[in-house]
Amino acid sequence: MVGRIDPYLFLPALLLSLIGIVLIFSALQDSSGHEASSYLRQLVWLAIGLLVFVAVSAIAPRIYENLSSLFYLVALLLLILLFFGGASRLGATRWFSIGPLSLQPSEFAKVAVILLLARYLANRERPQFRVRWAAFSFLMVLLPALLILKQPDLGSSLVVVAVVPGMLFWGGMPITHIALLLSPVVSLLAAFHWLSWAIFMLVLIVTLFVVRPTLRFALWVLATNLAAGIFTPLVWQRLHDYQKMRILTFLNPARDPQGAGYQIIQSKIAIGSGGLFGKGFLEGTQSKLAYLPARHTDFIFSVLGEEFGLLGCLVVLILFSVIILRGVQVARKARNHFLSLTAFGATTILAFQVLVNVGVTTGLAPVTGLPLPFMSYGGSSMLLSWSLIGLLCLVSYTWQEY
Template sequence: KFTMVLALARYFHGGSIDDISRPLFLLPPLLLVAAPSALVLRQPDLGTTVMLIIAGGVIFFLAGVKLWKFGALALAALVSAPIAWHFLRDYQKNRVLTFLDPERDPLGAGYHIIQSKIALGSGGLFGKGFMLGSQSHLKFLPEKQTDFIFTMLSEEFGLMGGLGLLGLYSLILVYGFAISLRCRNQFGRLVGLGVTTTFFLYMFINIAMVIGLIPVVGAPLPLVSYGGTAMVSMLFGFGLLLGVYIHRDTQIGRRGSGEEL
C-alpha cells in the first residue's frame, strides 16, 4: 500500500495542473492502482483490494483530479455492480448478505458479528475489567487477538476505553495531516497525506466492521492487532511520515533534485 502511495506521489509530483487535466496523463497512475488491486483480488482478498482503490483515489483527489471524474467512475461502478456480483465468490456474497441480515445464519456466517455486538454491549460504560471479558476469554468471540481486538478491548474497558483508543488514533491523524500540510513540496505532501489516509482506512474499516457498519473483512486494527507484517508495514509508513517532516522545507524539482529553503 505504501509503495503504491510513493509511486503515485512521485508521478503526480512531476506533472502540472494542465497535465493532470489530460485523460492520457492519468492512464499510468490508473494502471498503478489497477494492477496491484487486480492481483490482490485474485488471492482473493476483497477487503485489501477496496483499501488499495480508496487510498489510490485519495491520492488522485489530493493531486488535483476534478471531482466530476470521480463521479463518472462512481456511476460506472454502480452500473457494473450487478455484473460484478456474479463474479464474487460464495463466501464474499455471504459476507454481504450476512451484513444485511446477520440473523439469517447465526451459527455460521453471522456468528462473528453477532458475538462481537454482544461483547460490545456487555462492556457497558467502564467495562468488565482487564482479562475479565466473558465473550472473548470464554472463546465465544473468534479472532479476538487480530480482527476483533477492538471488541475485546471495549468489553474489558467499556465505552470509555474504546473512546480513549479513538482519541489516541485521532492524535496520530491530526499530527499526520499537520505534518503533510506543512510540507512545502508536492511530493512530500502527497506521501504524508497518503500514509495518514491509509492509517485512517485501516482504523475505520476495522472498527466499522466489528460494530456492524460494514461487512466483515480481514483488516487489522493498526498498532494493536496481533501480527508482525501489519506492524512492520505501519512502522514503515510512519518512517515515511517522519521523513516528510524532516524534509518539509526542501523544494523538490520535477525531476527529483531538491534544495533546502
C-alpha cells in the same frame, strides 16, 4: 536523531502499540489463567517495528522518489512469487515464512503503491488536472490489487484501491470528478433494481451538466455506468446460488447468523456488554470464553470495547485521530509535492484501515478482514504501521525542502 521524531506521530503510535499488546495478553489468556506467548512475540514485533521506523525515517527523501519504481516492481515480484513459495493458512496464501517470522508482501505493496503514485502525481502540473492521470493511477494499482485479491485478501486489496482516490484528491483532482470516477461502483449496486438505477442515472446526467467535465470524460462516465447497469443483472443471473449467497451475506451478515454473521454478532455483543467503563482487564467473558472469533487479530477492538468500555474506545480513537490529523497537517505543510503526496497516502491508509476495522467490529461495515493498525496481532501489520509513521516523520522533519 531524537529531534527528528515528531512526538504527535510517535507517542500515540507507541501508546497504541502498547495498548494492543495488553489487549492481546488479555484476549489470549484462557479460562484457567494461562496466557499464550503471543503478546511476547508482539512485543518483539514492536521492537522490530521501531527499528523499521528509525530506518525508514532516516533515509533521504530523494532515495524514495528515485527508487519508487524499483519498489513497485519488487512488490509485484514478491506478490507473484507468493503463488509459488508462499505459506498457506486458513486457505489463504499471504505469507512468506522466514525462519520463525512470516511476512505479508501485500503490506509492502501498500507502501510501494503510495510511493509510485506520489511520484507519478508529483510530476503532473496543477491546476489543470487531467482525467488521464486518474486513469493511469488506477491502472498502476490494478495489478497489485488483483494479485492481492487472488490470495485471497479482500481487505488489503481494498486498501490498495482506496488509496488512489485519496491521492488523486490530494494531487488536485476536483472532488466532483473523483465522484464521477467512482460513479460506476454506485451504478453496480443500484442496478439490482431498475428503478434505483434509473434514478441514479438521472442524477448522474444532471451532475454531468452541472460539473461540465471534458466531453471524453463525460462519455467515459456514461459508458461505464451504462455497462455496470446493464451487465450487473446479467452477471447476477448467471451466478450460482452459493455465489449469490456469498455476496448477499457479505453485504448483510445478519442473513447467516451461524456463519459469516457470527463474528459480527459476537463482536457487537462484546462491545455492547462492555458499557461505559467495561468489564475490566481480563474480565471479558466474550473474549475469555472464546465466543469472540479472531479476538487477538481483526477483532482486537472488540476486546477493548468489552474490557474497557466506551471510555477505552474513545481513548484509542482519539490517539488514532491525533496521528491522522497530524498526518494531514504534515502533508499540508510539506513543500515538496512528492513528500506531501506520500504523507497524504500514508495517512489515507491508516485512516481507511482504522475506520473500516472499527466499522466492521461495530457492525457498520461488512467483514473484510482488515487488521487494526498498531494493535492487531501480527508482524506485517505492525511493520507496515510503523513504516507509515516513519514516512510521516520523515516528511514532518523535511517539510521545508522543495
